[in-house]
Amino acid sequence: MTADHGLDKRYLTMPHTERGMVIGLFGGSFNPPHAGHALVAEIALRRLGLDQLWWMVTPGNPLKNKADLAPLKSRIDACETLISDPRIKVTAFEQTFGLTYTANTLRLIKAKNPHVRFIWIMGADNLRSFHRWQKWRKIAETFPIAVIDRPGATLAYLSSTMAQAYSHARVDEDDAGILWTKTAPAWIFIHGPRSTLSSTALRNEHR
Secondary structure, three states, X not given: OOOOOOOOHHHHXXXXXXXXXXXXXXXXXXXXXXXXXXXHHHHHHHHHOOOEEEEXXXXXXXXXXXHHOOOHHHHHXXXXXXXXXXXXXXXXXXXXXXXXXXXXXXXXHHHHOOOOEXXXXXXXXXXXXXXXXXXXXXXXXXXXEEEEXXXXXXXXHHHOHHHHHOHHHEXXXXXXXXXXXXXXXXXXXXOOOOOOOOHHHHHHHOO
């Protein structure tokens, strides 16, 4: 059990689930969260037919500079300010379990919720570097993945290492609503409105 960083205990436990739910998993450092993140969540809820979306605020990102990372509580508070849909559950349960890598997080989620269907959700900008994530193939083979379009990253699904490695597992966009029925590896690229906002740009503005 790790430090709670002054967080309300509800953020440190895994959100409640019911048998048969379809839940999207949207993880990131959200440093800071912005309207582009909210748009990805909104598109995922609408197109994937989700009962819930877990907005998972990570304690840290191994691929990013820790010195630039705002405190976990401030990032969670900012996320809560940004969203209004009651189906979105902001959570930092990874902090409780000392989880750093997505593959380990998904393994825990699957073990604790055997009767729930999950979809991993990420912006297309992350697809380009997905092969740099620890055990990225394990991630792709744990839950179906929905990749949501982001500015400048539309072609990433064609050229990325992940897209090429799992080209055989790509699901047609018209089947977004039944992605949850697919057995991983299965992934889909969802086109839609795009926001030009980025956390990096927002941080740079305030320096």
